[in-house]
Amino acid sequence: MSIVAGMDDEITATPGGPTPEATGHRPVLLHPLIESLQPRPGQTYIDGTLGAGGYVAAFLERVHPGGRILAIDRDRTAVDLSRRRFTTTAVTAVQGDFADLESIAEAHRLGRVDGVVLDLGLSSLQLDDPVRGFSFRFDGPLDMRMDRRDDITAADIVNGWPEADLTALIRTYGEERFARAIAASLVRSRTERQLTTTTQLREVVERAIPRRFWPKRIHPATRTFQALRIEVNHELESLNAGLQAAIRIIRPGGRLGVVSFHSLEDTIVKNALHVAAQNCLCPPQQTHCTCAHRASLLLLSRKAIKPDAAELATNPRARSARLRVAERLDDAR
Ligand SMILES: C[S@@+](CC[C@H](N)C(=O)[O-])C[C@H]1O[C@@H](n2cnc3c(N)ncnc32)[C@H](O)[C@@H]1O
Numbered sequence: 001m002s003i004v005a006g007m008d009d010e011i012t013a014t015p016g017g018p019t020p021e022a023t024g025h026r027p028v029l030l031h032p033l034i035e036s037l038q039p040r041p042g043q044t045y046i047d048g049t050l051g052a053g054g055y056v057a058a059f060l061e062r063v064h065p066g067g068r069i070l071a072i073d074r075d076r077t078a079v080d081l082s083r084r085r086f087t088t089t090a091v092t093a094v095q096g097d098f099a100d101l102e103s104i105a106e107a108h109r110l111g112r113v114d115g116v117v118l119d120l121g122l123s124s125l126q127l128d129d130p131v132r133g134f135s136f137r138f139d140g141p142l143d144m145r146m147d148r149r150d151d152i153t154a155a156d157i158v159n160g161w162p163e164a165d166l167t168a169l170i171r172t173y174g175e176e177r178f179a180r181a182i183a184a185s186l187v188r189s190r191t192e193r194q195l196t197t198t199t200q201l202r203e204v205v206e207r208a209i210p211r212r213f214w215p216k217r218i219h220p221a222t223r224t225f226q227a228l229r230i231e232v233n234h235e236l237e238s239l240n241a242g243l244q245a246a247i248r249i250i251r252p253g254g255r256l257g258v259v260s261f262h263s264l265e266d267t268i269v270k271n272a273l274h275v276a277a278q279n280c281l282c283p284p285q286q287t288h289c290t291c292a293h294r295a296s297l298l299l300l301s302r303k304a305i306k307p308d309a310a311e312l313a314t315n316p317r318a319r320s321a322r323l324r325v326a327e328r329l330d331d332a333r
Contacts, residue, residue, distance in 0.1 A: 025051060025052035025054060025123045025124035025125055026054065026124075026314070026315045026317065026318075027052075027054025027055055027058070027119070028119065028259060028307065028311075028315065028317065028318045028321045029259050029305065029307055029311070029318065029321050029323045030054065030055065030058055031311075032305045032323055033055070033117065033257045033259070033323060033325075034058055034059075034062070036255065036257055036300055036301075036305075036323070036325040037115045037117070037255045037257050037325070038255075039059050039062040039063050039067070039114070039115065040062065040063065040067075040114075041062070041063060041064060041065055041066055041067060042063065042065070042066035042067050043063045043067045043114040043115070044063070044067060044068045044069070044070075044110060044113045044114055045059050045063065045067075045068075045069050045070070045113060045114060045115045045116070045117065046069075046070045046071075046072065046101055046105060046110075046113050046115075046116045046117070046246070046249070047059065047069060047070070047071045047072070047116075047117050047119075048072050048098030048101055048116060048117065048118045048242055048246070049072070049073060049098065049117070049118050049119045049120065050071035050072060050073035050078045050079065050082055050093060051073065051078055051119065051123035051125065052078065052081065052123050052124065052125055053071070053078075053081065053082050053085050053086065055117055055119060056069055056071050056082065056086065056091060057085075057086075059117075060086065060088070060090060060091060063090070064090065067090060068090050068091075068092070068110075069090060069091050069092070070092050070094065070101075070104070070105060070108055070110055070113075071091060071092065071093045071094070072093075072094050072095075072096050072097075072098050072101060072104055073093070073095065073096075073146075074095065074096065074097055074146040074147040074233070075095070075123075075125075075126060075146045075147065076095050076147070076148065077125055077126075077129075078093075078123065078125060079093045079094065079095045081125070092108055094108070095147070097147075097238050097242075098118060098238065098242040098245070098246075099237070099238040099241035099242045099245065100245075101116070101242060101245045101246065101249065102245045102248065102249055105249060112249055112250065112251035112254070113249055113250060113251065113254060114250075114251060114254045114255075115250060115254050115255045115256065115257070116246040116249065116250055116254075116256050116257075117256075117257045117258075117259075118239075118242060118243075118246070118256075118257075118258045118259070119258075119259040120235075120239065120258070120259060120260050120261060120265050121260075121261040121262075121265070122134055122146075122229070124317075126146070130198075131143075132144070132145075133153075133154060133197075133198050134225070134229060135198065135225070136198055136199075136201070136202040136219060136221040136222070136225055138198065139197055139198060139199040140197065140198050141153075141155070141196065141197060141198075142154045142155035142158060142195060142196055142197055142198060142200075142201055143155070144225075144228055144229045144232045144233070145232055145233065146233045147233075150232070150233075152232060153232065154201075154228040154229070154232050155194070155195065155196055157169070157228060157231060157232065158186055158190065158195050158201060158228070159190050159194050159195055163183050163184060163186075163187045164183075166179075166182075166183035166186055166187070167179045167180045167182075167183040167184075169227050169228075169231055170182055170183060170223070170224055170227045172227070173226065173227035173228075173230040173231060173236075173264065174223035174224050174226050174227030175223060175263070175264070176223040176224060176227065178208060178209045178213065181208045181209065182204070182205055182208040182209070182224055184208070185204050185205075185207060185208035186201075186204055186208075189204050198225075201221065201224070201225070201228075202219075202221045205220055205221040205224045206220055206221065226262065230264070235265075236264060236265075236268060239265060239268050239269070240268060240272065243256075243258070243268070243269065243272040243273075244272070247272075247276055247296055247297060247328065250328040251328060252328050252329060252330045252331060253327065253328065254327070254328045255300070255325060255326065255327050255328070256273075256297070256325065256326050256327075256328070257323060257324075257325045258273075258323070258324050258325075259321055259322065259323050260321070260322050260324075261320050261321055261322075262320060266304065266322050266324075269322075269324050270304070270324065273297060273299060273324055273326050274299070276295065276296050276297040276326070277295050277296075277297045277298060277299050277326065278293060278295055279293070279294055279295045280293055281293045295329055296328065296329055296331075297326040297327065297328060297329060298326060298327045298329055299324075299325075299326050300325040300326055300327055301324070301325060304322035304323060304324050305322070305323040305324070305325070306321070306322060306323075307319075307321055
């Protein structure tokens with residue numbers, strides 16, 4: 001296919017930054033996603049999590065000619081990269097939160113679409129950039145903002161929140177059994193010196209968890225970093241809002257595909273899809289329906305789709321990925 005130069009004027013590309021090849025990001029569960037959504041020439045899709053553009057590239061090939069993709073990411077780096085990678089008017093890259101996908105679509109003159117994809121979490125672009133502070137593998141500032149226009153960083157939370165709130169955060173969003181010990185240790189450390197780097201945070205967590213309880217497959221700081229990242233970016237609130245917005249904007253017969261990476265995300269996706277696939281939400285003991293809730297989705301797979309052995313062999317990051325897909329039902333049911 002030929003890709004012609006063209007840019008919408010909302011965001012201009014900045015020179016420099018990583019090329020697609022240099023991002024090292026491998027799209028996860030791409031083949032089952034494409035098989036489930038079946039993009040065709042002339043169709044319009046929203047990718048709410050543009051990242052390094054792996055999904056956009058695959059969808060673009062299939063919706064050509066005449067198709068269109070609105071690609072959204074909270075992270076400016078992803079948008080700038082997309083501008084350099086996709087020099088076609090068929091792709092519109094916009095910085096924003098997928099929770100706002102309806103207003104973003106409206107601003108770009110899109111009505112109902114043939115499908116929406118969400119590939120949650122972080123891209124390698126973000127994880128492998130020390131300056132972003134997402135990873136304990138590198139020394140960097142304790143930032144973790146996907147959208148660097150946001151006010152609150154991970155350092156603000158770690159240095160400013162009361163111990164009880166830190167405990168609750170690390171326990172709830174990190175699913176961390178040593179949350180109380182980690183929070184106490186953070187508060188002790190910060191009274192001596194503010195915590196400003198990923199290394200400081202990593203070391204505090206390492207000290208707070210007795211070595212014999214360190215998890216086998218992940219670093220002991222993984223869960224604490226996850227908890228902070230979720231809070232800094234209001235990830236679960238955005239996910240709830242984004243799923244509802246996606247269900248509303250997909251045309252009847254169109255499809256939704258969501259890839260999640262941990263149980264908190266997958267539980268939200270599973271529940272939202274299951275509720276939207278129900279014809280009645282009345283309590284089971286009630287003999288007749290009074291809720292007037294009607295199904296807006298048909299689940300295309302009861303269980304989440306997992307990566308196969310071949311994908312796991314080439315992409316360890318796919319290990320915890322789960323894909324759920326659903327089809328939009330008619331409005332008047
Ligand atoms: C796993 S990556 C997506 C990778 C992409 N599918 C690809 O193939 O390159 C997730 C991306 O979603 C973005 N993101 C996460 N939550 C978001 C939200 N609420 N709104 C918009 N973008 C979000 C992140 O900034 C990140 O770039």
